[in-house]
Amino acid sequence: MKLREIKGIPQYSEIIELINAEWPPEWGEKTDEEKAEVMFQSHNIDTETVKYLYDDNQIIGFYRYSIWPRGNLDSKTAHTFDIAILPSMQKKGLGSFLMADLIKDCKHKGFQQLLSHSMRNNQGSINIHRSFGFTVHLETEDSIVWEINPQLHNISPKIIS
Numbered sequence: 001m002k003l004r005e006i007k008g009i010p011q012y013s014e015i016i017e018l019i020n021a022e023w024p025p026e027w028g029e030k031t032d033e034e035k036a037e038v039m040f041q042s043h044n045i046d047t048e049t050v051k052y053l054y055d056d057n058q059i060i061g062f063y064r065y066s067i068w069p070r071g072n073l074d075s076k077t078a079h080t081f082d083i084a085i086l087p088s089m090q091k092k093g094l095g096s097f098l099m100a101d102l103i104k105d106c107k108h109k110g111f112q113q114l115l116s117h118s119m120r121n122n123q124g125s126i127n128i129h130r131s132f133g134f135t136v137h138l139e140t141e142d143s144i145v146w147e148i149n150p151q152l153h154n155i156s157p158k159i160i161s
C-alpha cells in the first residue's frame with residue numbers, strides 16, 4: 001500500500017468507483033461523467049490537498065480536504081470533503097489509515113481545527129469519525145458536522161501490508 005499526494009487537479013474520472021462509493025443519494029441521480037464534472041468544478045487548486053491510496057497500481061482509496069473557508073488562505077481551519085475506500089476493500093482498516101494520515105497532514109500544516117461532515121444515514125462515516133475522537137460541531141436534520149483539533153492528535157497511520 002502506498003499513499004501519494006496528487007498535485008494539480010485530479011483526473012476524477014479515474015477514481016469514479018470511489019466517487020460512486022461516497023455519492024449520497026440525496027445529491028441526485030447523475031451519470032459518471034456528470035459526477036466527475038461536479039468534482040472537477042468543486043476543486044480549488046489553491047486550497048485542496050488530495051491523496052490517493054494505491055495497492056500495487058490500483059487506486060483503492062482517496063481523500064480530499066481544503067483550507068476552510070476557501071476564501072481565507074490564512075485560516076487555521078480545514079474541512080474534509082472526501083474520504084472513500086473501494087467497497088470491496090472496506091472494513092479492513094484502510095479508511096482509518098487514510099483518516100489518520102489526513103489528520104496528521106493537517107497537524108503538520110498547522111491547522112487547529114478540522115471539520116468533517118457525515119450524512120445521518122451513513123453509519124460507516126459516523127463510526128469512523130467517532131473512532132478518531134471527532135466531536136459534534138453542529139447538527140442538522142440530516143447531517144452531522146464533526147470537529148477535531150489535529151494539534152492534539154497523535155495517532156500515526158499504521159503501515160498496512
Ligand SMILES: CC(C)(COP(=O)(O)OP(=O)(O)OC[C@H]1O[C@@H](n2cnc3c(N)ncnc32)[C@H](O)[C@@H]1OP(=O)(O)O)[C@@H](O)C(=O)NCCC(=O)NCCS
Binds near residue numbers: 086
Ligand atoms: C467511511 C469509509 C471511508 C470507512 O472506511 P473503512 O476502510 O471501511 O473503515 P475502517 O475499516 O478503517 O473502519 C473504521 C471504523 O468504521 C466502522 N465502519 C466502517 N464501515 C462501516 C459501515 N459500513 N457500517 C458501520 N461501521 C463501519 C468500522 O467498524 C470502524 O469502527 P471501529 O474502529 O469502532 O471498529 C468507507 O466505509 C467508505 O469509503 N464509505 C463510502 C464513502 C463514504 O461514505 N465516505 C465518507 C463520507 S464523509
